[in-house]
Amino acid sequence: MHVHMVVWGEPGEQHVASLESWLQLEPQLRRAPLRRGPEDQLVITLPDDAAPKVLASSLSTWLSTRIGDVRLNVTGPDRTSVEVTVANIADHDELLGQVLRN
Numbered sequence: 001m002h003v004h005m006v007v008w009g010e011p012g013e014q015h016v017a018s019l020e021s022w023l024q025l026e027p028q029l030r031r032a033p034l035r036r037g038p039e040d041q042l043v044i045t046l047p048d049d050a051a052p053k054v055l056a057s058s059l060s061t062w063l064s065t066r067i068g069d070v071r072l073n074v075t076g077p078d079r080t081s082v083e084v085t086v087a088n089i090a091d092h093d094e095l096l097g098q099v100l101r102n
Helices: 012-025 051-064 089-100
Strands: 002-008 034-037 041-045 071-075 081-085
Touching: 002 012, 002 051, 012 034, 012 041, 012 051, 051 071, 051 081, 051 089, 081 089
Parallel strands: none
Antiparallel strands: 002 041, 002 071, 034 041, 071 081
16 A cells, blocks of 8 residues: 655655654554655555554654644545644544545
């Protein structure tokens, strides 16, 4: 399962590097191939059925540590996408779960 993530916010490159490091530190995602794509995009290949839940939780937690106008667009394998922000933190788990369980 390939999941595409795009981060917006200033400075963009710093947020992408932070998210990349964050995901690499997640024990259950360490074996998941993670690569950079064009335009501040990260692509992760999830290894098993449990990984989407772990990824959703990790993304939500990472975003909750951000300050300012930071947005994260996540696109699942069926091309369904969702945008989560620091402002809509209460809905992160539900929104990310909708995209990642497909």
